[in-house]
Amino acid sequence: MDIAIIGAGVIGLATAWRAAARGAAVTLIDPAPASGASAVAAGMLTPVSELAYGEEPLLRLGLASRDRYGAFAAELEELTGLPTGYRADGILEVAFDADDLAHLDEMRRFQESLGVPAEALSGRECRRLEPMLAPGVRGGLLAPRDGAIDPRRLAPALLAAAERHGARLVREHAAAVIVADDAARGIRLRDGTEVRADRVLLAAGSWSGGIGGLPPGIVPPIRPVKGQVIRLRTAVPFLRRCTRGVVKGSPVYLVPRADGEVVVGATQEEMGFDTRVTAGGLWELLRDARELLPGITELEFVEVSAGLRPGSPDNAPVMGPTGLPGLVLGTGHFRNGILLTPISADILTEALLEGTVPEAGRPFTPDRLEDAA
Numbered sequence: 001m002d003i004a005i006i007g008a009g010v011i012g013l014a015t016a017w018r019a020a021a022r023g024a025a026v027t028l029i030d031p032a033p034a035s036g037a038s039a040v041a042a043g044m045l046t047p048v049s050e051l052a053y054g055e056e057p058l059l060r061l062g063l064a065s066r067d068r069y070g071a072f073a074a075e076l077e078e079l080t081g082l083p084t085g086y087r088a089d090g091i092l093e094v095a096f097d098a099d100d101l102a103h104l105d106e107m108r109r110f111q112e113s114l115g116v117p118a119e120a121l122s123g124r125e126c127r128r129l130e131p132m133l134a135p136g137v138r139g140g141l142l143a144p145r146d147g148a149i150d151p152r153r154l155a156p157a158l159l160a161a162a163e164r165h166g167a168r169l170v171r172e173h174a175a176a177v178i179v180a181d182d183a184a185r186g187i188r189l190r191d192g193t194e195v196r197a198d199r200v201l202l203a204a205g206s207w208s209g210g211i212g213g214l215p216p217g218i219v220p221p222i223r224p225v226k227g228q229v230i231r232l233r234t235a236v237p238f239l240r241r242c243t244r245g246v247v248k249g250s251p252v253y254l255v256p257r258a259d260g261e262v263v264v265g266a267t268q269e270e271m272g273f274d275t276r277v278t279a280g281g282l283w284e285l286l287r288d289a290r291e292l293l294p295g296i297t298e299l300e301f302v303e304v305s306a307g308l309r310p311g312s313p314d315n316a317p318v319m320g321p322t323g324l325p326g327l328v329l330g331t332g333h334f335r336n337g338i339l340l341t342p343i344s345a346d347i348l349t350e351a352l353l354e355g356t357v358p359e360a361g362r363p364f365t366p367d368r369l370e371d372a373a
């Protein structure tokens with residue numbers, strides 16, 4: 001089977017790997033593979049921390065994906081010889097003041113009601129785990145099975161794995177899906193070249209709605225949600241594990257890596273396709289991070305960047321076959337694209353090769369959004 005994939009972010013890349021490994025002839029189309037949101041993301045693997053009430057199906061998907069990550073990363077590293085920065089040493093969520101603590105406590109009760117308990121810690125216990133935390137930190141929650149991966153290592157490793165199985169990368173913009181006899185038949189590139197395929201996967205993140213050639217209503221309105229992120233570096237031990245905090249109601253997280261990088265994120269802004277880094281965004285991140293970890297001001301500044309999370313109308317991923325035969329959607333992963341990569345690749349590979357959606361993916365098929373499109 002010939003499969004054409006629009007978008008070489010982590011979702012498109014992982015699906016290319018899995019589908020090519022099962023014998024499909026895969027063509028990946030992206031002018032700048034492994035860039036976009038995949039290159040800005042911090043890479044926390046936490047199914048619970050960013051959950052809103054009513055998102056239980058997403059929690060189940062996130063838990064299942066997190067639990068696959070160890071084997072997924074090990075297989076990828078073995079196949080390619082490339083590191084992914086995977087770690088599963090827990091995520092600590094801390095509260096700065098009494099209101100933030102009340103918020104965390106509410107979250108703990110919500111998690112417990114969903115059957116996902118987290119360990120409640122006093123301020124002192126938090127500082128025992130993370131000695132650099134501010135003396136005023138009031139308490140926290142430890143999610144011991146959560147962790148992180150380095151998206152800037154994950155994406156190139158996925159590309160190498162896909163290529164190892166024969167996937168072909170075309171560095172060009174996809175202009176339109178070719179539709180003939182009421183079915184998707186391939187992709188027309190911006191330079192006019194045609195890539196013929198039996199199945200097309202649209203995995204273009206925030207840009208998924210901009211592809212031409214499709215009948216109205218096939219792609220739901222995917223909106224970009226901006227996130228600004230700061231990268232720092234330390235030569236001395238600073239933070240042992242991912243640490244999130246709520247500081248006077250405002251969320252901030254820090255993701256340390258073995259090589260000394262510390263990623264601080266992220267703003268959440270509905271600004272359209274705007275990837276400018278702003279003084280206000282950076283100030284808020286650094287202000288809140290410093291409240292939790294005063295020593296952060298000593299770290300070396302490396303980089304600031306802004307990415308666009310793809311948000312669907314209900315903020316959940318949109319995965320599976322569409323009303324246009326041959327076209328499969330793999331988009332709308334919003335704040336969870338890195339976390340959901342392993343399970344999305346499995347769901348989308350089945351959708352492409354067999355035309356069915358496994359149990360775990362059924363709450364996320366495109367037909368749920370037909371009215372919104």
Ligand code: GLY
Nearest residue numbers: 227265266335336
């Ligand atoms: N999942 C991290 C973020 O969306 O900022």
